[in-house]
Amino acid sequence: TQLLEQSPQFLSIQEGENLTVYCNSSSVFSSLQWYRQEPGEGPVLLVTVVTGGEVKKLKRLTFQFGDARKDSSLHITAAQPGDTGLYLCAGEGGADGLTFGKGTHLIIQP
Amino acid sequence: NAGVTQTPKFQVLKTGQSMTLQCAQDMNHNSMYWYRQDPGMGLRLIYYSASEGTTDKGEVPNGYNVSRLNKREFSLRLESAAPSQTSVYFCASSEGLSPRGTDTQYFGPGTRLTVL
Numbered sequence: 397t398q399l400l401e402q403s404p405q406f407l408s409i410q411e412g413e414n415l416t417v418y419c420n421s422s423s424v425f426s427s428l429q430w431y432r433q434e435p436g437e438g439p440v441l442l443v444t445v446v447t448g449g450e451v452k453k454l455k456r457l458t459f460q461f462g463d464a465r466k467d468s469s470l471h472i473t474a475a476q477p478g479d480t481g482l483y484l485c486a487g488e489g490g491a492d493g494l495t496f497g498k499g500t501h502l503i504i505q506p
Numbered sequence: 507n508a509g510v511t512q513t514p515k516f517q518v519l520k521t522g523q524s525m526t527l528q529c530a531q532d533m534n535h536n537s538m539y540w541y542r543q544d545p546g547m548g549l550r551l552i553y554y555s556a557s558e559g560t561t562d563k564g565e566v567p568n569g570y571n572v573s574r575l576n577k578r579e580f581s582l583r584l585e586s587a588a589p590s591q592t593s594v595y596f597c598a599s600s601e602g603l604s605p606r607g608t609d610t611q612y613f614g615p616g617t618r619l620t621v622l
Contacts, residue, residue, distance in 0.1 A: 429610070436615070436616075437616070438510070438596050438598070438613030438614050438615055438616055439549070439611075439613050441610050441611070484548070484549065493539075493551070493554065494551075494611065496548045496549040496550075497548055498547065498548035499548055
């Protein structure tokens with residue numbers, strides 16, 4: 397069974413600060429996806445990274461896929477209250493398709 | 507486009523009762539999925555349907571059955587609900603371009619189920 401560990405589990409910071417959340421595994425994934433989920437809604441895809449070492453930017457969000465394709469990080473610059481939510485990583489490569497991590501609960505306080 | 511819709515949004519059942527959760531997508535996707543989301547457990551796959559006419563078990567299929575009624579609709583049935591099935595249930599769909607349909611998944615808003 398492939399496992400994805402996300403850290404930290406909870407993070408509360410002030411508006412304007414920078415932060416990084418991590419998604420780690422001992423398994424290799426062919427691709428990795430990041431989703432954001434807001435309260436009362438389903439997850440929404442933010443980005444998919446495919447190549448080891450790949451970096452993708454989405455406005456203030458920077459996603460990186462590890463060289464060995466076992467880990468990924470999400471960095472947010474100048475966090476805003478609208479960034480509040482549950483951030484989930486999901487790896488492709490297991491027998492059942494996507495394997496989801498347990499998520500990082502992020503709160504950005506005004 | 508409505509995307510992925512789920513009904514009902516909320517449901518309370520007594521132990522032993524049965525119910526069916528409905529899911530429909532209007533994106534002409536081939537693959538559809540049912541997940542449950544529990545605090546501290548993340549999203550766990552219950553069943554999926556890679557294409558119309560096929561269904562396969564996921565990580566936690568016990569106590570559930572599914573029906574891929576047509577390309578648009580994928581239902582999840584609890585025959586005899588148990589308190590351990592209290593959860594938030596999400597349906598998702600994807601184009602199914604990759605072998606196991608692990609391309610972008612589009613999620614519905616969820617059904618919040620409580621079993622007393």
